[in-house]
Amino acid sequence: xxxxxTKSFIxxxxxxxxxxxxxxxxxxxxxxxxxxxxxxxxALRKAKRLPKKSQKKTDSADSE
Numbered sequence: 001x002x003x004x005x006t007k008s009f010i011x012x013x014x015x016x017x018x019x020x021x022x023x024x025x026x027x028x029x030x031x032x033x034x035x036x037x038x039x040x041x042x043a044l045r046k047a048k049r050l051p052k053k054s055q056k057k058t059d060s061a062d063s064e
Contacts, residue, residue, distance in 0.1 A: 011036075 013021075018032075025035035044050045 021035055021039075022032050025032045028035060028038075030038065041050070
């Protein structure tokens with residue numbers, strides 16, 4: 001996971017939404033940032049928008 005690059009950006013969000021995210025994060029024992037990353041990842045997964053995982057590891061394991 002060390003090869004993945006993390007990009008920072010500013011997010012403007014209304015107070016009520018942020019309060020709800022912070023409460024949800026606390027319920028899940030996550031940081032607010034971690035909760036936002038999880039929400040975005042889940043939305044991308046459900047929309048089938050996540051990039052496909054590399055087949056290099058499974059291809060090399062199959063050839064042995």
